[in-house]
Amino acid sequence: MHHNQHILKENLSHSETESSEDDQDAPPQMDMSWSTITAPAGSGSGGGTRAGLFRTPISGGVQSATSAHGLPRPALAVRNLMEQARFAHLCTVMSRMHHRREGYPFGSLVDFAPDSTGHPIFSFSPLAIHTRNLLADPRCTLVVQIPGWSGLSNARVTLFGDVYPLPEDQQEWAHKQYIAKHQQGPSQQWGNFYYFRMQNISDIYFIGGFGTVAWVDVKEYETLQPDKIAVDGGEQYLKELNAIFSKPLKKLLSSETEVDDAALISIDSKGTDIRVRQGAQFNIQRISFDEGQSVETLEEAKAALRKLIHKGKVYNLQK
Structure with a gap:
């Protein structure tokens, strides 16, 4: 047995403490479709028409999105998603300590920070049920949703893997990774x-929300560098971009049907995901930056968005 596991196991009380972290996640149903939105190109150098994607839950199957929409490839999309999300659903296997619940999956909500190879690091209390479960059986899945989650048309990923306590000499390193991600340590x-x-990480299952459903190659995922804008562009970048572009985007997207609210919820080098509200209904719209333009900094993101808005009308074909 691992030394740290031994220490932690000795410290655990065997009382049947209930946790308030019990959390259920909706099954990943794939009832959605996409439709194309085109905006006429202005006099810019791009030429042709701009295409975006509009997702909405509907009954029926999924059509495949094409590469024409400037989406990052699935392994990179997952890497970017892991950088931008702060919380996830962790599913562990209930240990023998829990009698009638033994062997059932246990879902809990946790925060995490990815290291440089995209492996998630967690900060767990020894008293938490998921901590006890992992010490008895390290197998688990982690379900990570795009920030600003608003329904099953949104991107999410499931990582299958084995979670172990880090040795004593790596605790400080892990703490630094955490601070870098959350700007603070664990809440307690x-x-x-x-x-x-x-x-x-044994497997990665990605549902991109644009008709992208893929098992991602783990080695490809581990060796990819996430987009710089995704790493840097956490809540602060999005807050700043929304302050400038939320209203113009709302106006742009209202050209066909009235939109009550538009907010950027994620950004990568190729484009941005915008959560659109119409009354009580939310949908996600993908807007791609100009072809061949790779956005890395906040200033480049502002310039790319200004360019898109300057070009004018977006035809929303969703009826």
Whole structure:
């Protein structure tokens, strides 16, 4: 047995403490479709028509989105998603400690930080049910949703893997990864928490929300560098971009049907995902930057969005 597992196991009380972290996630139904939106090109150098994607849940199957829409390839999309999300659903296997629940999956909501190879690092309390479960059986899945989640037309990924406590000499390193991601340590006193890592990722299942459904190659995922804008462009970038572009985008997207609200919820080098509200209904719209333009910085993102808005009308073909 791993030394740290031994220490933690000795410290765990065997009481049947219930956790408030029990959380259920909707099944990943794939009832959605996409339709194309084109905006006429202005006098810019791009030429041709601009295409975007509009997703909405409907009954029926999924049509495949094409590469024409400037989406990152699935492995990179997952890597970007892992950078931009802060929370996830962790599903562990209930241990023998829990009698009648033994062997059932246990879902809990956790925060995490990816390391440089995209492996998630966690900060767990020794008293949490998921911590006890992992010490008995390291197998788990982690379900990560795009920030600003608003329904089954949104991107999400499931990582299958094995989570172990990090050795004593890596605890400080893990803490630094955490601070970099969350700008703060774990919500409770750091002394009560212990850092774990998904040491092995065995499989990655990605639902991109644009008709993209893929098993992602783990080695490709581990070796890819995420888009710089996705790493840097956390809540602060999106807050700043929304302050400038939320109203113009709302106006742009209202050309065919009235849109009540538009907010950028994620950004990568090729485009941005915008959450569109019409009354009580939310949909996600993908707007691609100009072909051949790779956005890396906040200033480049502002310039690319200004260009798109300057070009004018977006024809929303969703009826």
